[in-house]
Amino acid sequence: MHEVDMTRCLLQALEDWRDQHSIQPCVEQVHLLVGEFTCVEPSQLRLSFAAAVQDTWLAGARLSIVSVPLVGECLACGNSYRPDPACGYASPCCGHPLETILSGRELKIQRIDYSRSRICGPPAPANPCGPPTPSSPAPSPCICPSATP
């Protein structure tokens, strides 16, 4: 269930993005690109995201996940191909191993759709777009030589 930890990384990135705005933006949709050749199960990520944003500044935000197919390049003949895991990963044309991956390793936050004026985040508090809810993990202690252990 590493999608929970990936969701935490996603929320932290969204908070960093939010903190660049003077007025808290109301996020409507977050667009992700998720490659087929990753360890991410989109349905698990959606479930985890939906649970994590409840009662936070991101409540109501939707997650859009576009799956990116695995495409390899056969270095023997230069053709691109889509490996079928059931048949293996070598190129079907020349039997060359999967050396160059053209797509399929993406794990990307592509775009954020948001509103600057709409009230967001049910249940509506007195100040619906007030200070952000501290939901991010505690910062990791610094290992810089100057830091106190």
Added chain:
Amino acid sequence: MHMSVSDTMNINLLAVNDQQARHNRSHFDAWGLFCINVMSSPGAGKTILLEHTLRALHGAHAMAVLEGDMTTQLDAQRLAGLGVPVVPITTGRACHLDAAMVSTGLQLLRQQCDPASLDLLWVENVGNLVCPAEFAVGEHCKLALLSVTEGDDKPLKYPVMFREADCVLITKVDLLPHVPADLGRIGRHVRQINPHCGVFPVSALTGAGLGDWLAWLAQRLRANGRQRHPPRRASGLKPPSPTAT
């Protein structure tokens, strides 16, 4: 009436972890420390491999271990007897180490020794063939283990792990007479996904193949300018066995 706008991000989903991993890496480089992330399914033999590797490299390298486990410090206790600093990292519910956990481990390591006095750091990840493949910790090198009892098809079933690995050790080859494993087939499956990684069959129990693994490691360290002393051959090792291809 409200108007929606869009911000194009195009950042990695794991950007937060990647940033911490780069931070860890910058410290490793400043300390002159080569970091190896050891990954496998549970029970593939990470800890016993580390036991033998630490013994073999004793005196040639100044080493430490960050030992990840979901629960217990049993593996850390095993390795602590080998005379190297060992920091247990108990992950709780998490099925992998991430860069922040390793950063915390490094801070604890600093309480035991000066990291700048080391040149080799082993990170034993949580036993799992899925999650650790996606979470960088700042390592210079990824080592994946696959035991002969797990099935020849595992590289195809967990391709990301074996694609990410710089070296794959096929472990427990002393069990080959008793299990229907085919070393050549396992090697072909790995190379189908990752044609350039090192693939070595080993047995920590008999010592078979460990010389090949240590030679690969020594070469890798030389390439990274981390070789302090000539590598010492592991005591009691059998002659190197052929590399699986």
